Amino acid sequence: MAPKPAELWCFYVALALGFMGIAIADSPYRFFDWNVTYGDIYPLGVRQQGILINGQFPGPEIYAVTNDNLYINVHNSLPEPFLLSWNGVQQRKNSYQDGVYGTTCPIPPGKNFTYRIQVKDQIGTYFYFPSLAFHKAAGGFGSIRVLSRPLIPVPFPEPAADYTLLIGDWYTANHSILKTILDGGHRLPNPNGIVINGRGPQATTFTVEKGKTYRFRITNVGLQHSLNFRVQDHEMTLVEVEGTHTMQNTYSSLDVHVGQSYSVLITANQPSRDFYIAVSTRFASKILNSTAILHYSDSTTSVSGPIPGGPTNEIDWSLNQARSVRTNLTASGPRPNPQGSYHYGLINISRTIKLESSAALVDRKQRYAVNSVSFIPADTPLKLADYFNIDGVFRIGSIPDFPSGKKMYLDTSVMGADYRAFIEIVFQNHENIVQSWHLDGYSFWVVGMDGGVWTPASREQYNLRDAVSRCTTQVYPKSWTAIYVSLDNVGMWNIRSEFWARQYLGQQFYLRVYTPVKSLRDEYNVPDNALLCGKAAGRSTASP
Numbered sequence: 001m002a003p004k005p006a007e008l009w010c011f012y013v014a015l016a017l018g019f020m021g022i023a024i025a026d027s028p029y030r031f032f033d034w035n036v037t038y039g040d041i042y043p044l045g046v047r048q049q050g051i052l053i054n055g056q057f058p059g060p061e062i063y064a065v066t067n068d069n070l071y072i073n074v075h076n077s078l079p080e081p082f083l084l085s086w087n088g089v090q091q092r093k094n095s096y097q098d099g100v101y102g103t104t105c106p107i108p109p110g111k112n113f114t115y116r117i118q119v120k121d122q123i124g125t126y127f128y129f130p131s132l133a134f135h136k137a138a139g140g141f142g143s144i145r146v147l148s149r150p151l152i153p154v155p156f157p158e159p160a161a162d163y164t165l166l167i168g169d170w171y172t173a174n175h176s177i178l179k180t181i182l183d184g185g186h187r188l189p190n191p192n193g194i195v196i197n198g199r200g201p202q203a204t205t206f207t208v209e210k211g212k213t214y215r216f217r218i219t220n221v222g223l224q225h226s227l228n229f230r231v232q233d234h235e236m237t238l239v240e241v242e243g244t245h246t247m248q249n250t251y252s253s254l255d256v257h258v259g260q261s262y263s264v265l266i267t268a269n270q271p272s273r274d275f276y277i278a279v280s281t282r283f284a285s286k287i288l289n290s291t292a293i294l295h296y297s298d299s300t301t302s303v304s305g306p307i308p309g310g311p312t313n314e315i316d317w318s319l320n321q322a323r324s325v326r327t328n329l330t331a332s333g334p335r336p337n338p339q340g341s342y343h344y345g346l347i348n349i350s351r352t353i354k355l356e357s358s359a360a361l362v363d364r365k366q367r368y369a370v371n372s373v374s375f376i377p378a379d380t381p382l383k384l385a386d387y388f389n390i391d392g393v394f395r396i397g398s399i400p401d402f403p404s405g406k407k408m409y410l411d412t413s414v415m416g417a418d419y420r421a422f423i424e425i426v427f428q429n430h431e432n433i434v435q436s437w438h439l440d441g442y443s444f445w446v447v448g449m450d451g452g453v454w455t456p457a458s459r460e461q462y463n464l465r466d467a468v469s470r471c472t473t474q475v476y477p478k479s480w481t482a483i484y485v486s487l488d489n490v491g492m493w494n495i496r497s498e499f500w501a502r503q504y505l506g507q508q509f510y511l512r513v514y515t516p517v518k519s520l521r522d523e524y525n526v527p528d529n530a531l532l533c534g535k536a537a538g539r540s541t542a543s544p
């Protein structure tokens with residue numbers, strides 16, 4: 001997983017290379033050249049066609065230091081359009097780089113596009129993934145770690161090594177078959193197994209030295225299932241959640257919902273042998289599990305016997321664990337600073353939005369919706385239509401702030417919002433599944449979650465002091481989750497279910513964070529290398 005020198009050069013450039021016309025002097029540039037191809041992979045022992053990046057599955061890991069400028073030149077060698085998106089990377093003032101179809105034109109087959117991304121003040125663990133079609137089921141994803149600058153301490157001793165675990169449910173059917181099932185209006189069958197770093201049970205080994213402490217960055221890159229992560233006979237200390245340094249609580253296992261990332265420290269403090277690292281599905285009718293191996297360097301005993309069990313359907317257990325995950329307010333590290341105040345709990349809410357998900361048949365085909373609107377893509381990326389003032393692509397207000405009670409319908413749903421507003425979003429889940437919701441462009445405070453139906457009185461139990469700031473939150477079955485978001489990033493931002501079949505069949509929309517004042521201080525121009533498609537084809541990307 002370590003980056004190869006050939007694919008990562010680091011240039012310290014004093015003079016910014018005309019980066020969107022804005023000089024970001026002294027911030028290092030890192031250049032990546034990525035070739036996206038199909039190739040054979042065998043994650044569960046069955047040959048299937050996977051999406052490789054520079055021949056690798058999962059794709060290469062991105063190492064960056066906060067404020068780095070990443071130039072990632074993606075060559076699409078697939079016979080179909082392709083885009084990568086950067087889950088949790090905030091793309092400040094720059095939603096053009098977000099790599100979802102609402103912001104960025106697909107890279108045509110045989111063509112390339114260079115993403116220019118600055119990772120600003122977000123030290124932590126994120127991932128990238130292919131956002132079009134159902135490509136995510138074929139791989140093409142990888143880990144992103146943003147490190148603090150040298151000399152800026154993190155609130156725990158330097159670990160002996162820092163390991164990545166990309167875990168996720170997996171289908172042995174290829175992504176085009178899965179897409180055909182969804183396009184036909186059907187639900188997907190259960191996945192076939194769980195993969196860890198692209199491999200099946202006992203196929204991945206992490207070597208540790210007795211007495212030393214290791215960081216494990218765990219990301220659920222799967223398509224649907226919440227996963228429980230545990231290491232046989234070892235406790236773990238939680239240290240980071242999607243860019244927030246947490247209170248360092250210890251856990252014997254950890255629930256990681258789809259799209260979420262956590263970092264834990266694990267000390268090799270047991271008698272030398274090999275131990276199971278176990279991952280299993282939560283809240284699932286059929287429990288799937290997989291394992292990797294924690295190998296003590298002087299171990300002569302391999303794993304045997306049953307894998308350690310974990311929680312399966314216990315919702316309260318998971319809810320209590322989620323509530324125990326809090327920000328360490330005394331720890332160093334960048335912290336979101338809404339309206340110049342580190343106290344998010346003291347800021348008045350300017351707007352409340354309540355989002356309810358639903359599942360229904362529309363024209364006899366399975367669809368999923370938010371506030372009764374099932375998203376359908378337009379012929380042009382919404383951000384580009386907005387930038388070039390192209391009419392007839394989307395309407396602001398095409399999704400209401402509150403559930404309307406209407407029958408499900410299809411639309412290109414865009415919600416308008418004011419730059420610098422401080423909003424509350426309540427996700428209300430009436431269904432019997434765990435949901436996972438993600439907002440691009442931001443991290444938000446998860447101020448509360450509980451069973452039942454949210455009412456204004458639910459605010460009395462909000463954590464207004466040390467909630468974690470993150471980009472993906474779970475909502476338990478027949479429960480609600482409330483978040484606060486400081487809308488300090490102008491752009492067109494995707495809000496989506498991370499349950500990928502639901503996202504694909506309409507459970508997403510865009511939040512257009514807008515200011516009438518056009519200024520490069522608030523938002524960059526469309527990048528001069530932007531690919532233009534749909535009604536934006538032929539327009540000029542030269543700065544106005």
Ligand SMILES: *[C@@H]1O[C@H](CO)[C@@H](O)[C@H](O)[C@H]1NC(C)=O
Nearest residue numbers: 034035036037075076077112
């Ligand atoms: C990408 O890889 C394919 C297959 O190996 C190769 O044919 C193609 O030339 C490569 N493209 C680039 C831009 O490196």
Ligand SMILES: *[C@@H]1O[C@H](CO)[C@@H](O)[C@H](O)[C@H]1NC(C)=O
Nearest residue numbers: 038048049050174175176177
């Ligand atoms: C998916 O599988 C089908 C049937 O095996 C095959 O025809 C098709 O080429 C595969 N497509 C991809 C993109 O892997």
Ligand SMILES: *[C@@H]1O[C@H](CO)[C@@H](O)[C@H](O)[C@H]1NC(C)=O
Nearest residue numbers: 073112113114115529530531
């Ligand atoms: C495509 O790659 C070439 C170098 O291989 C680069 O010069 C060009 O800027 C890239 N195109 C885009 C749109 O980023």
Ligand SMILES: *[C@@H]1O[C@H](CO)[C@@H](O)[C@H](O)[C@H]1NC(C)=O
Nearest residue numbers: 155246247248328330331332
């Ligand atoms: C919070 O961070 C401080 C500063 O690094 C550290 O000393 C303290 O142990 C942490 N507290 C908890 C409960 O994690």
Ligand SMILES: *[C@@H]1O[C@H](CO)[C@@H](O)[C@H](O)[C@H]1NC(C)=O
Nearest residue numbers: 280287288289307308309310
């Ligand atoms: C893991 O899966 C295997 C194969 O399905 C099963 O035999 C085993 O009981 C499962 N273990 C746990 C802890 O669920």
Ligand SMILES: *[C@@H]1O[C@H](CO)[C@@H](O)[C@H](O)[C@H]1NC(C)=O
Nearest residue numbers: 339341345346347348349350
């Ligand atoms: C928040 O609202 C309350 C009551 O409406 C008001 O008294 C207070 O000044 C407001 N606080 C801020 C920071 O605007």
